[in-house]
Amino acid sequence: MSAVSAPRRAFRPGAESLEIGIMALLLVVSFAFFALMAPGFLSAVNVRSMAVQLPELGLLSLAMLVPIISGGLNLAVTFTANIAGLTTAWLVQNALGDAGVIGIVAGIGAGLAVGSAAGLLIGVIVARVGAHPILVSLGAMIFLQGLGEFLTRGGGISGMPAGFQWLGSGSLIGIPVPMLIFLLSAGGLAYFMQFTRTGFSIHMIGSNLRATEYSGINVRRVLIVLYTLSGLLAAIAGMVMLARFNSVRVGHGESYLLITVLACFLAGANPFGGFGRVLPLVLGLMSLQVIASGMNLMGASQHLATAVWGAFLIVVMTLRMPFLKRS
C-alpha cells in the first residue's frame, strides 16, 4: 500500500496540469531570478552552454523515470551509459576506424545495443525471478562498474573522430545537437508512455502488479521491455557524454545517479510507482540547469548549487502535499 497516492492520472489532457504548472512556475521563477541577478545569464554563450549541459542529466533522468513509474528503480543507468560509451569508443577507434561515417554509425549502434542488453538483463531477472528492482539493478550497477574497470584497467578512451564529436558540439537549425537528441528522446518517450499498450501497462504495473496481471496483461513482457528501454535511454546518454567530452571512462557521470532520482521526484513521479510524466520532468530539469548555471555565473560554487537542488525538492514536495490530499 502506498502512503502517498496521487489520485489523478494520465490518459486525459489536463489531469497532470498541476505538475506541469508547478514545474513551469519553478522554471519561470528561477529563470527570471537569475536573468535579473546573474551577469551574462541571458547571453548567447550561457544559453548555449545550458543547452549543451542539460541533455546528459536529462537523458539519464528519462532512463530513470520509466522504472520509477513501474514502481521500480534502475540504479545501473550511469554505468550502463559508460559501458555503452566504451563500446562505441573502442569499436570506432580499433575496428571501425577506417569506415568513416558508416563506422561511426555502426559503433553507435553497437553501443546502444550493449546498453539495451544491460537493461534487458535487469528486466529479465526482475520479471523471471521477481526480485526487487533495487537489488537487481544494484547488482547490475556493481557488475558493470567492475567489468568496465577490468576491461579498461581503470583508464579511459579518448579521441573520437570529428564526425562523432559533432554529436556533442554541433548545431542543427540553431539548436545544439545534444539538446535535439534529448528533446527527441523525451518526445518519443512521452508518446510511448501515453499512447501505447506497454506505456499504459507500465503505469498499471506501478500501482498494482498482481491486479494488472489478473487483467490479462503480460507483466513479464512489460517489465522486460521497460528495463530494456531504460538501458537504451542510458546508452543514448552515454553517446552524448562521449561526444561532448571526447572521452569516456568508467565512473563518468556517476554523481548524476541520485540527481536523476531527485529530478523524477521533483517532477511529481510517485516514489511508490504508477505516476510520473515526461513533460514536468523536462521542465524540472531545465530549472535545475538554470539554477546551476545562474549560481555559477554569480560566482557560487557548484556544490552550493547541488545543495539548492536538494532544498528545492523538499520545498516543492511540501507545497505539493496539500494539493494531493485535497483531490
Next chain:
Amino acid sequence: MDDIALRAEGVSKVFGQSRVLDDVSFELRRGEVLCLAGENGCGKSTLIKILNGVYTPEAGATFSFGNATAVSRITPHDARALGIHVIWQDLALFPHLSVAENIVFDDYVASPWRPLSRRAARRAAREVIERLGVPLDPDTRVEDLSIARRQLVAICRVLRAGARIVFMDEPTASLTRNEVQTLLEITRSLSAQGISIVFVSHRLSEVLAVCQRVTVLRNGALVGTYSTEGMTQTRLSQLMTGHELALTPREPNGAVEPVLELRNLSRTGEFENVSLTLHRGEILGLTGLLGAGRTELAHVLFGMTRPTGGELLKNGKPLTLRSNRDAIRHGIAYVSEDRLNLGLVQNQSIIMNTAVTVLDELEKPRGFLSPRRLRELTTEWIQRLGTKVNDAELAVSSLSGGNQQRIVLAKWLATKPDVLILDCPTVGVDVGAKAGIFDIIRTLADQGMSIILISDEASEIWMNSDRVVVLKAGRISRELTPTTTTEASLEEIINA
C-alpha cells in the same frame, strides 16, 4: 439489563454543503448487542466517529452516559475515559509486533515512558486471552495470523484497554462461516459480561442472529430502532433502502447447450475429480465453505494455475490454458473476490481500469491508444451498467463498493466473454447495490452468457442460480435446484 450505556440526541453533522447526519438520536443499553444498519453513505461511519470523539457534531446535540451529566460533544479523551472503542474493518494492528504486544499496546499509550517488559506484556495478554477463551498464542507475530485471528487480537486489545462500549465495523466481511459463528459467540459472551456492542454489518442474517435491536439510518436520518424479534431480512433491507426488493428464486431457463465442461478436473491439494457442465445462458451457483476449493477451481478455469489432472472442454473442444491471457482469448472472464488487491488497480483511473482488458483492440485501427476512444469505451460501460461516476479520470478507489464492482464487471464484459466467473461478487457491497449487481448478472444470463456464481451466502446463491453445486473439501458433495429447495435447507447443506 435496561440501564442506558450511551444516549445521544439531536446529532447532526455538516460537511461543506451536505448534511450527512440530520438530528439523529441513538440509544445503547448496557450489555446489549445493537446493530447499526444502513446503506453505504447513510451516515453510519460519521455517527460512529462522533460517538468516539473523532468528529465534533453540530451544536444542539446532547450525549449522556447512564447517570453522568449530559455533554454537548464527546472528546477523544471522554471516549477513552468512558471505554468507548471502535474496531475498524482494517483492525489497525501492528503486523510486525507479537499478539501480546498488540494487546497491551494501549498501556504504552497511557504511560509512554514506562520501560517495555515483554514478560509483563505476555502475562497481561494471556489474562485477556483466557478471559475471552480464544485460541491465541501471545508470541505469534500478527502478520502470521489469519484475518479471523487478527480480529480476535483486536477484540483482546480493546478489552485490555477497558472497553465498555465496542463498535465493530463490518467484522464479518472477510470471515468464513465457521469463523463468523465463533465471532458471534464471542460477541454474545462479551455482552454477557456487561459490555455493550454495536455491530455494523451488511450481512443481514448475521445481524438478525446476534443483535437484540437494530437501529436503521437512511440518507443521514434515523429511520427507527426495532427489535430483531420478528424482523425478517426482507423487511430490514426494505427499511434500509426505502424500497422493496424481490426475494424469489430464479426460474431455471432449461439450458441444454454445454459451453464449458469439466471432466474429473483436479489440482493436488486444492480440489479433486470435479466434473460439471456449464450450459449457455445458465447461472451455476458454486458454493461451499471457504477453503472448499471454490476460488482454487476458479483460478484453474481462468488459467492462473494449471490443473494436475482431468480435462477441460470449451464448446466441445479440449482447452488447455497456459495463462489467463489464454482464458481471456477463449472468452473466459473472472471477477476476483479480492477487489482491493486483484480486481482493480485502485490508484489508477476509472478509465484505465475499464480499458485495461481490451488494450489490443483499442490500439488496433491506428496503432496507438487514443484517449478519446478510452473515454468513449468507459462512458459507454458506465451508462450500460448504471454506474454512478462523477469523473471517470478519478482513481477507481474514489467509488463505493457497488460502483467499483460495476467497473470490474465492465472491464470483463468489454472482453465479450461467453463464460463469466464471479467470485463472491457482492463482498463489501451494500444491500441496495447488491440487488443492482444481481439485476445485471441475471440480464447477462438471459442474453446467453454462461455464469458461474461463487458465494457462501446461501440467500444470494438460492435467489440467483439455476443450479447449485456444493463443494466440500475439494469435492462436489451435492447438486440441486433452488426451485425445489428452500433457502434454509441450502444453508444447512453448505454448513453441514
